Amino acid sequence: MSTWSPYDMNGGTCVAVAGADYCIVAADTRLSTGFSILTREHTKVVTLSDACVLASAGFEGDRKQLHKVLGMRQQVFAHNHGGKPMSCPAMAQMLSNTLYFKRFFPYYTFNLLGGLDKSGKGAVYTYDAIGSYERTGYACQGSGQALIMPVLDNQLKSASPLLYPPVSSATPLTEAQAVDLVKDCFATAGERDIYTGDAVEIVVINRNGVRRETMPLKLD
Template identity: 65%
Template sequence: MASSGFQADVRALQKQLAARHLIYQHQHNKQMSCPAMAQLLSNTLYYKRFFPYYSFNVLGGLDNEGKGCVFTYDAVGSYEKVGYSSQGSGSTLIMPFLDNQLKSPSPLLLPAQDAVTPLVEAEAIDLVKTVFASASERDIY
């Protein structure tokens, strides 16, 4: 999980999720799946909706089929499963670059294509390095 926002709220949220994950491990004798953790994070954020954690989160991992999954959140727990995401002040710099590199040319092309271009691990690591280097040069916050 990656978070941006008010660091005290981010830390409190991470501690609460770690405690809930530990309880889950003891009750079920296994690790929580990424989709289950996604729902737990959504419920936790929604529970605090009237005095929300000022944190914006991205959760990534493997689903039950072993495929990668990424979930993006707002401060009150609304979430969406996406192919890639970014949060924080550099998000406005990173997302257009990722859209350009990963998104299919048009959702209207036939035959239907995946919305996200699949990458091998080395290509993905190089892309992340390039994206963060580019954003860090331009983000002034």
């Protein structure tokens, strides 16, 4: 008897890590259905503004539609506010509203939103399929989540949001160390998860803007 996984429909893995003055959002580039690889060079990451990036795992049709809707609403906001882009916390709330509006026939996507907040600190927002979300110091979504989250928990040890007075959830790692950690996570997941592979696209957001880099993974 075969078992069906929700990630059989295009799948993918996304990771985000927030630092004191940066945020890293990464996703693999494999697009597959079951054991069939449709393309090895497909981005799952979209830049919504100079301080906000979205990565989505799940069904490709819903992912493209969601990214299109968010891009359109970001442009409308900018036109209505003299060219000023939406802040990352505002974009996080808008994404939640967008997903919740479709809750009875939801987008089959699992999203991570990363960027800088108004004070320039890294922010990561993780979502379920119908819009419930929280701000964390790091997060993972997609088929490689069970493999990557224990590594992130071990290495980053985010403070509990229940602590009072509040403690920053941002990782103490430098930007270069956090990038290396993300690369190690994807290299590990790529060895054991058939839906994660080919390459990992890493997007770094800091006060200088947004930059991208790519690291090859296993091709089988």
